[in-house]
Amino acid sequence: MAAKTAIIIGAGPAGLTAAYELLCRSDIKPIIIEKSQHIGGLSRTINYKGNRLDIGPHRFFSKSDRIMDWWLKMMPMQATDGAPQTITYHQKSRDIAGNSKGPDPAQSEHVFLTLKRRTRIYYLRKFFDYPISLQLVTLQNLGLMRTMRIGFSYLKAMMLPIKPEDNLEQFLINRFGKELYLTFFKDYTEKVWGIECDKISAAWGAQRIKGLSISKALMHAARKIVSPVSDLAQKNTETSLVEQFLFPKLGTGQMWEAVADSVREKGGEIHLGYDVSKIKMDKDVVQSVTAKNAGAEEIDFKGDYFFSTMPVKELVRALDCPVPEDIKEISEGLVYRDFVEVGLLVNKLKVFDQTEHGKRLISDNWIYIQESDVKVGRLQIWNNWGPAMVADPTKVWLGLEYFCYENDEIWNLPDDKMIALGCEELEKIGLADKSEVLDGMVIHVPKTYPGYFGTYDRFPQLQAFIDVFPNLFLIGRNGQHKYNNQDHSMLAAMVAVDNIVAGITSKENIWAVNTEMEYHEEKS
Numbered sequence: 001m002a003a004k005t006a007i008i009i010g011a012g013p014a015g016l017t018a019a020y021e022l023l024c025r026s027d028i029k030p031i032i033i034e035k036s037q038h039i040g041g042l043s044r045t046i047n048y049k050g051n052r053l054d055i056g057p058h059r060f061f062s063k064s065d066r067i068m069d070w071w072l073k074m075m076p077m078q079a080t081d082g083a084p085q086t087i088t089y090h091q092k093s094r095d096i097a098g099n100s101k102g103p104d105p106a107q108s109e110h111v112f113l114t115l116k117r118r119t120r121i122y123y124l125r126k127f128f129d130y131p132i133s134l135q136l137v138t139l140q141n142l143g144l145m146r147t148m149r150i151g152f153s154y155l156k157a158m159m160l161p162i163k164p165e166d167n168l169e170q171f172l173i174n175r176f177g178k179e180l181y182l183t184f185f186k187d188y189t190e191k192v193w194g195i196e197c198d199k200i201s202a203a204w205g206a207q208r209i210k211g212l213s214i215s216k217a218l219m220h221a222a223r224k225i226v227s228p229v230s231d232l233a234q235k236n237t238e239t240s241l242v243e244q245f246l247f248p249k250l251g252t253g254q255m256w257e258a259v260a261d262s263v264r265e266k267g268g269e270i271h272l273g274y275d276v277s278k279i280k281m282d283k284d285v286v287q288s289v290t291a292k293n294a295g296a297e298e299i300d301f302k303g304d305y306f307f308s309t310m311p312v313k314e315l316v317r318a319l320d321c322p323v324p325e326d327i328k329e330i331s332e333g334l335v336y337r338d339f340v341e342v343g344l345l346v347n348k349l350k351v352f353d354q355t356e357h358g359k360r361l362i363s364d365n366w367i368y369i370q371e372s373d374v375k376v377g378r379l380q381i382w383n384n385w386g387p388a389m390v391a392d393p394t395k396v397w398l399g400l401e402y403f404c405y406e407n408d409e410i411w412n413l414p415d416d417k418m419i420a421l422g423c424e425e426l427e428k429i430g431l432a433d434k435s436e437v438l439d440g441m442v443i444h445v446p447k448t449y450p451g452y453f454g455t456y457d458r459f460p461q462l463q464a465f466i467d468v469f470p471n472l473f474l475i476g477r478n479g480q481h482k483y484n485n486q487d488h489s490m491l492a493a494m495v496a497v498d499n500i501v502a503g504i505t506s507k508e509n510i511w512a513v514n515t516e517m518e519y520h521e522e523k524s
Contacts, residue, residue, distance in 0.1 A: 007289050007301045008032045009276055010309030012041020013486040014476030016259045017070075018307045018493035023266040025501055030268040031301055033291050035275045039260045041309070042448060042477065043486055045251030046343075048441045050391030052251045053343050053382055053399045055445050057366050060112065060246035060255070062487035066494065074258050075248060077112040110258065112246040113386050118363050121184060122379075123370035125430055127351075130368060132184060146183070153177035168452070169197035171205035188370050191377045192403045193337055195453055204452040207483050249388050252486075274299070276310060281321040286472050305500060307493070309476030311336065311447050312462065323465075330462045333455030334481060339448035340410055342400040342422040345439040349396055349432045361396060374425040375410065376400045395438065400425070406446055415442040450481040467507045473499075480511065488513055 006022055008015045011034035019030035038044050045052050062068055121128040126141045139147050154177030162170040168189070172181045189197055248254040260270055274291035277298070281287060288302040308315050316323060316331035352359035367379045380399035382389040390397045400422045404410040413421065419442060423434035459481060466474060473496040477484045480492065491513045499510070 004028045004304040005302070006030045006305040006307060007303035008307040008309075009289065010034060010041060010307075010476060010479070011039050011256075011260065011270060011272070012309055012476055012489070013043050013256060014309045014479060014489040014493045015041070015307060016256055016263065017490040018473075018475060018497060019263045019268050019270075020259055020266075021494055021497040022500075023263065023268055025497060028305065028500070030263065031303065032263070032268065032270040033274045033276060033289065033301060034270065034272050035310075037272050039270070039272075040253045040256035042445065043252045043256055045253030046441075046443055048343055049439070051343065051345060051382070051397045052389045053341065053380065053397070054252045054385075055339065055341060055443070055448070056378075056401065057380060058247075058252040058486060059117070060248070060252075061244075064487060064491060067487045067490055070490070071246065071255065072112070074262070075110060075112050075255060077114065077246065109249055109388070110254070111249050113249055115245055115247050115365070115385065116363075117243050117245060117365055118384070119366055119368070120364055121188075121368045121370050122429065122431075123184065125371070127367075128184070132180070142183075146179070149179040150177060150183065153179035165202050167198045167202055168200040168205050171202040171209075172197065175205075175209070184370060187372050188368055188377065191372075191375070192449070193451065193453075194403065194405060195451075199453050201452040201456055203456075204483065207452075247385055249386055251385075251389060276314075276318055278320050279306070279315070279318045281319065281469075284469050286469055305471050305473070307473045307475055307479075307496065309474075309479040309489075311450075311478040312466075312474070312481045315466075315474075315479075316462070327462055327465045330455045330458045334459075335451035335454035335456075336447040336478075337449040337451055338404050338406050338408075338411060339445040340402040340404060340418065341443050341445070342402070342418055343441045343443075344398045344400060344419070344422055344426070344437050346396040346398055346426075346432050347436040347438055351431055369429070371429050374429055375402055376422065376425050377403050379431070396432075398426075398432075403449075411444065418442045447478055450478055450483060452483070456481070463511065470505060473507070473510065475510065 004027070006018070006028050008018055008030055009032075011032050015032055015034075016039075019032055022028045022030045042055050043058055045054050060071055062071075119130045121130050121132075124141065128138055128141060129135065132138060142150070157174055157177040161174045165171055165174060169181070169186075172185050172189075176185065186197055189200075193200060264270060271291075273294050275293075276289055276291045278290035279286060279288075280290065280300075286303075286306045288300045289306065290298055290300050292298050310318075311334075313331050313334050313336075316328065349362065351362055353362050361383060362381065363384055364381055365384050366381070369376050369379055378401040380401070382397040382399060383393070387393060402410050410418075419437075419440035422440065423437045426432045426437070427434045463474075466472065474480050475492040475496055476489045482488070484492070492510050495510050495513055498504070499506075
């Protein structure tokens with residue numbers, strides 16, 4: 001009997017995880033088709049003259065033991081001094097350095113670092129902790145009157161919550177009060193999405209912010225005083241409050257390059273530069289995928305199972321079968337937000353952390369730019385993601401993130417003008433003089449964020465239509481049109497493989513992988 005084959009569209013975390021799981025747990029051969037020439041999808045790392053940057057921040061942290069085990073099997077962990085390290089992440093001690101299947105952490109570049117997270121909001125040309133704390137400096141920065149308004153509006157939200165909670169604005173006001181929402185959430189969120197918060201589904205808040213609220217932040221701060229964080233699992237901590245995480249020494253993409261290598265070694269195939277143009281059907285069963293390479297050569301990839309991480313809108317367009325008009329309408333109405341990152345190498349910043357030994361580089365991993373007079377939305381300081389991320393440690397390597405649509409002015413600016421904009425905005429908000437910028441680069445990333453507006457409220461109807469195809473599995477951020485973290489995307493892939501191995505035909509448990517806490521795992 002011939003071995004079965006799985007065709008996987010996309011070489012990001014979801015697609016690569018599916019391929020690896022199939023190879024480890026079945027006799028199904030995975031064949032990955034990737035549109036770009038890169039491994040990792042939204043989780044790849046760009047190397048510019050020895051300076052590395054990711055497409056946004058990717059923390060290697062999950063409340064799923066399965067994910068943590070999986071990552072640490074791929075890549076061991078290194079202490080800050082280069083020595084092997086034993087860590088605790090879910091009630092058990094694991095000597096990762098003793099894992100004979102992995103390289104020696106003291107000798108290899110192929111390791112995880114443990115990073116302490118620091119994230120702040122830049123607003124009114126001042127720094128605020130994120131999440132907002134009640135430290136004296138916060139109250140001083142806000143001023144007495146604004147602080148009082150925040151307090152009273154929060155109490156009002158607790159006593160008189162908005163019902164029903166139909167949109168993101170109502171979701172945020174119910175958890176933080178109207179004044180804090182207007183101060184710290186509204187402008188930044190609308191900068192990210194390019195649309196008013198009352199036009200965005202409350203499902204976005206449920207997906208990304210989940211259980212975070214002022215009360216949770218205060219309880220977290222109190223616990224820190226009594227018992228500092230030492231367990232990497234941080235299972236009793238809301239994800240937005242997590243204070244430490246793992247990060248590959250050479251950037252997020254290092255993990256997915258390692259997984260791709262393992263897939264190839266185990267007999268899987270990865271084809272780069274192939275753009276899917278048609279998904280051929282026989283009744284309700286997918287038979288093959290047609291893809292074009294750069295030379296416009298078409299190849300049919302036949303298989304028994306099909307995994308798609310491509311944007312749902314593109315998937316529906318490629319279906320070679322009758323698609324009802326209402327399904328087409330929903331698909332075409334789905335909205336995606338795009339992303340431009342400007343990497344700037346800077347001689348020095350104008351802001352510093354003050355220590356007893358003098359001034360030093362601020363220790364933030366990333367900063368939310370709340371200022372409404374600039375277009376930059378978030379700022380990465382890649383020096384603080386590990387020493388290998390910067391070629392010259394005496395310089396500062398920044399990532400300025402701009403959120404846009406593909407037809408926006410920002411998206412269409414030539415690279416030199418985009419770099420100039422980044423320099424001007426850094427200077428305008430007082431973080432660095434543009435004369436201190438030594439070099440720069442630009443990367444454009446389409447369909448980075450699936451939108452929770454447009455026809456999103458009708459998405460369950462489209463989902464039900466696609467779920468009828470028994471051998472087609474939608475996984476990943478764009479595959480499911482969910483603003484997933486990489487661990488969510490991986491878990492969706494794992495559950496899809498679980499179903500295939502166990503002969504489960506329902507797709508419900510795949511779509512259910514989007515909540516925090518235990519991610520629907522059985523408790524051990």
